[in-house]
Amino acid sequence: MISSNSPNRLRQLMQQVGLTTYKALSEATGVSEKQIRKLRRGQIAQMRVETLEKLGRVLQVSVGELVGIGEQEVVSGRDEVGELRREYDRLQAQLLQQRQELWQEFQQSSVQVLESLLLQLPTAAYAAQQNPQAPAVKLLPLLRPIEALLQHWGIEAIAAVGSEVPYDPQQHQLMEGTAAVGDRVRVRYTGYRQGDKLLYRAKVSPVVS
Structure with a gap:
């Protein structure tokens, strides 16, 4: 039976x-x-x-x-x-995770392609703001779509070019001289982070008093 x-x-x-x-x-x-x-x-x-x-x-x-x-x-x-x-719920969750991973990979590869532009353009724009007569002022409009794209991806600048901030070796890279943690440094090339992930450290120089 x-x-x-x-x-x-x-x-x-x-x-x-x-x-x-x-x-x-x-x-x-x-x-x-x-x-x-x-x-x-x-x-x-x-x-x-x-x-x-x-x-x-x-x-x-x-x-x-x-x-x-x-x-x-x-x-x-x-x-x-x-x-x-x-099983359907499991596959849906797996598909969502794969999409997120692919999206993150696309963002990372795009940032790598744009690396030179992301690091150099803010510094050129800062220089143009200091001298409105300089030819580099024409670069300023180019920043807007890039800033909008970075904001959409959750990527933010560590600090603005020209600003003075306390030195943090985790976020800053000295271009010259020496500095202790907490010393005032000036940002010469901005860095970027995405959430908790550091993408590029900001390049800084010690502030001479």
């Missing part, structure tokens, strides 16, 4: 008598596939006793056991739906 805890007991009983499909079961018993679907859905109350007896004779089980099979089919179907839903 098939255990009441066995998954898909109807299919197991079919296999025991050499039937591999529900269509084959229908042909062997003379019971329509529609009626067999009712059994699989646990809709026993909608089936005639004569129909259950036909199925029972071929499957070699009692009508009472067929009722149990119908109930187990419903439980098994629910389990399969639940498993499919969990």
